[in-house]
Amino acid sequence: MTRTYAAYAHPLWRRLLLSREAAVVALVIGVSMWAYGNVPYFGEQLTLNYLLLDVTPILLIALPMTLVIVTGEIDLSVASVVGLSSVLVGVLHEGGFSIPVAAAVALVVGAVCGALNGYLVAHVGLPSLAVTIGTLALYRGLAVGILGTKAVTDFPADWTQRASETIGDTGIPTVMLLFLVLAVGFALLLHFSAFGRGVYDIGLGSEAALFTGVKVQRTKFILFVLTGAVSALAGIFYTLRFGSARGDNAAGLELQVIAAVLLGGVSIFGGRGKLVGVIAGVLLIGVISSALRLQGITVNVINIIIGLLLVVSVVSTPVLAWVSDVAARRNRGTRPTKTPAGVGTP
């Protein structure tokens, strides 16, 4: 599946340590330690607090997005669902509903948005890139249409405080607990269930997966529904954290999510990638932006650095596969060392 024969030639610890995911985790630790020693104020507890709050929406959406991209599909409409869910929470709150009710409605609408994507991709068979470019505009249009250019901002203080409160004095936002629960859930789903193995199979070859008994349509549909629901959840958090429901909330967030997923080692062609790498990818972008901002570096330069990092990481995947392929061929000339089609040969 995701492993080459060459990889089997090494013991487990070596495979884990030399994996793409380990490299990203090491980068996160390395960059953090460098920043801790060299960037003024980076060591403060507030940095951790702000950093985690800033990346929370990306972390949340990256979980289902990883599964979607592993199947070889993509969902570009996530940020628009965030905006729509934010607007719904605002409008319902204005209409006199309590926050939990408004949030529940937003979650359901988010799931419905995902279901529309999923239906068009899985059952009608349209390419997800085209479908979700369309729904990106559609959901954002609905969000802006419902609320116009105004903003709902009079959310109850106990709810807005809840969104940014921390666990004791640790500086870690409480919302991280919610993320942990979801992360464990998605990890079990992707890495330790038959459903998850089906997800990889679809990414490696939809037709082959179908013949081996994977319910391709159902799997894709479920993944898009999950993505919609989790995006709506991110939208609720976003609204409460800033205490502001606006139609243009989180515009452009989809690209940050996808960038983090790819940086974390997920192949855009599907069939390859792990959640741990993705989480590390999100944190890497968060740490780099936070450290550079503290150094007074402008947003344009930060984007250039993160963009370069992303390009290097995407290019490095086939190159690393080729290197290990060659190395394995030299070391164990007699063993079969062929990599699966599409890997190592650009």
Next chain:
Amino acid sequence: MTSISRRSAVLGVAALTAGLALTGCTKAATDSGTAGTGAATAAGKLSVVFIPKNLGNPYFDTSDAGGKKAVEALGGTYSEVGPQQASPDGQVQYINTAAQQHVSALVVSANDPKAIGDALNQARKGGTKVVTFDSDTDAQYRDLFINQASPEGLAKVEVDGITKQIGDSGEIAILSASANATNQNAWIDLMKKDLAANHPNVKLVDVVYGNDDDQTSFDKTAALLQTHPNLKGIISPTTVGVAAAARYLSTSDKKVKVALTGLGTPNQMREYVKNGTVNEFYLWNPADLGALAAYAADALVKGKITGKEGDTFTAGSLGDFKVGANQTVLLGDPFAFNAGNIDQFKF
């Protein structure tokens, strides 16, 4: 075939790595500068961070340049950071960063009156003074708001301008934005009162609405000139309207015969001022606005004022200012742009 593409892939990676390394070097070079900022803050020196609505916006480039000049004249360190798109969440990240650096003052044009409030208050708790300019937040989130213009000032300067140009007698009309725009209607009411009280020979014959749409405003101007052949002047208190009216007039036989003024921006109006269609139009000077915000920040940081009503401070060559109701400071009378000064402004 494959070996060639592999080789080029390796070359590509090498080039990118080199690129990244170079970026790293640039970053290291910037390091020392920022470290200086940190030291300055610790020593209690003035450090002011300007956060515009977004970077690369000519209006804020002008205002922040004014702020920079003022901060440097005060012996402080100036920096400008902000998001690429005018979004509140992008501003929050930079407000948080400034709060961590314990800068002495933040000067912000708010993308949302409430969404950046908690971040601002957190910064204030750490000792940072917060001044808003151009776009205010709710009053509880900042120490001072620098207001660019008052409705009375804007209405008066336009009436004075047009009546002077037409010799204080004859028919005039107003080209407004939309019929239910609150600020436009407030200005128009003030203009009507001013005309009735101080200019008895000037008659306001019509108010038309171009809906802040270029083409509609253009057509309404044409219709206005047709229905009122004796029209001597037009006031358009909206940047879209005044530019569209100027475009129509500049190609019609009414050019120069019908005077036009209003609220406009130099970039949109430059051509029509230079070809004589428009003598003078009004707005505020963003550079002065930025400078006043910087001086106000300095006065707050040094404890000369606390931001309460009645406080007074001096803003360099701009003169003395007094804090008004709602912790607001008014920049003053609108600024007149004409052929003599328009080339100094790039927004």
